[in-house]
Amino acid sequence: MTSPRIAVLVPCFNEAAAIRQVVTDFRAAxxxxxxxVYDNNSTxxxxxxxxxxxxxxxxxxxxxxxxxxxxxxxxxEADVYVLVDGDDTYEAAASRGMVDRxxxxxxxxxxxxxxxxxxxxxxxxxxxxxxxxxxIVRKIFGDPISDMLSGYRIMSRRFVKSFPTxxxxxxxxxEMTVHALQLRMPISEMPTAYxxxxxxxxxxxxxxxxxxxxxxxxxxxxxxELPMAFFGGIAAFLAAASLIVAYPVVVEFAHTGLVPRFPxxxxxxxxxxxxxxxLTSGVILDSVTRxxxxxxxxxxxxxxxxxxx
Numbered sequence: 001m002t003s004p005r006i007a008v009l010v011p012c013f014n015e016a017a018a019i020r021q022v023v024t025d026f027r028a029a030x031x032x033x034x035x036x037v038y039d040n041n042s043t044x045x046x047x048x049x050x051x052x053x054x055x056x057x058x059x060x061x062x063x064x065x066x067x068x069x070x071x072x073x074x075x076x077e078a079d080v081y082v083l084v085d086g087d088d089t090y091e092a093a094a095s096r097g098m099v100d101r102x103x104x105x106x107x108x109x110x111x112x113x114x115x116x117x118x119x120x121x122x123x124x125x126x127x128x129x130x131x132x133x134x135x136i137v138r139k140i141f142g143d144p145i146s147d148m149l150s151g152y153r154i155m156s157r158r159f160v161k162s163f164p165t166x167x168x169x170x171x172x173x174x175e176m177t178v179h180a181l182q183l184r185m186p187i188s189e190m191p192t193a194y195x196x197x198x199x200x201x202x203x204x205x206x207x208x209x210x211x212x213x214x215x216x217x218x219x220x221x222x223x224x225e226l227p228m229a230f231f232g233g234i235a236a237f238l239a240a241a242s243l244i245v246a247y248p249v250v251v252e253f254a255h256t257g258l259v260p261r262f263p264x265x266x267x268x269x270x271x272x273x274x275x276x277x278x279l280t281s282g283v284i285l286d287s288v289t290r291x292x293x294x295x296x297x298x299x300x301x302x303x304x305x306x307x308x309x
Contacts, residue, residue: 004079004103004306006033008095010055011068012086016044018198023053025092026082030099036076037086038068046086066172070165079103080306081160085151090114091193098154098190103307108159108185109176111145112152114194136218137174140226142181145189149173152192158303159185162296171217178221182293183300227289231282238275242268 008026012019023035037050037057051057060071069083080099084090090112098110134148151173163179165172180187223230246268249261259265 003032004099005077006030006080006082006099007076007078008033008035008082008084009069009072009076010035010037010050010084010086011040011065011072012037012042012046012050013040014042014044014046015086015088016042016046016049018088019046019050019055019086020053021088021198022084022086022092023050023055025088026084026095027054029092029095030082033082034078036072038072040064040068066165069172073160073163073165079157081155081157083151083153083155084112087197089195089197090152091195094190094192095154098192101188101190102154102156105188106186106305106307107188108156108305109180109187110154111147111177111187111189112150112154112192113147113189114150114152115191133174133215133218136215137177137181140218140222140229141178144181144187145177147189148177156306158300158305161303162300164296171213174217175221178225182225183297185300225289227285228282231278231285235275235279235282238271238278242271242275245271 008030010019010022010026015022019037023037026033026035035055037046037055039047039050039057039059040063041059041061047057047059058071058075060068062071072083073081080102082095082099084092084095094112098112101107102110134146137148138145153176155176159180162183163176166175245264249259249265249268252261253259
């Protein structure tokens, strides 16, 4: 079996304190791989440190992790992609087994499930937020992933090159997960150790801001990928509200034959019309979405899978 070309992709911003160890560890774990560090306008010595450690260093000027990942996926040609944050919190040694499993089992993505007993590394608030947000996605889109917000993923070429990166910031992990689940790709998850950042490295995650951003990404993906459920739910809510508003008008009309509350009757009618419009939007967009799924699926199928001669 031909050995795959492996690219380690490391998005980073101001990670001079951690990036040397990240590059060194992944070069040791995957000696045949090329390590690419994409700097996102660092103001410290990240670029110099990464280059001296043996990485291929490139720059993405547009701020945000989503922009960096989009650029990496467009630029780099490989058979297997290892995406990992540049903060030295993920277990580089685990990448060997993850890459070998993806290639031998012909998977399209393996998610690195974070395991840590260190509270400073994986704070309770972040852990709870991850459980809640991951649970929402599992309930709506499918079950295989238990750590949706992990920044450690092994991916096939056909995953990367069929992925229309749209999200910004930490929403990119959500979008990758939904992409895999929506196209019914063969994916899996493997536990990996998760450790505390080294001294001098500060977390870029803003708990509430990024939590809201990820939640809005999930809502946007539901609207985009499951429009019938999204707009149908709105239609059901509006229809129920219309019936509640109209109930006293109908009761009074049944007893007296009169409709003295014209504003209420008009409001109930307007809300019901809005419900029908929402339902119609869902039906139309559902057909459009199925066409988009077919196009993405055909793009995915046009690329050779991992481990296939």
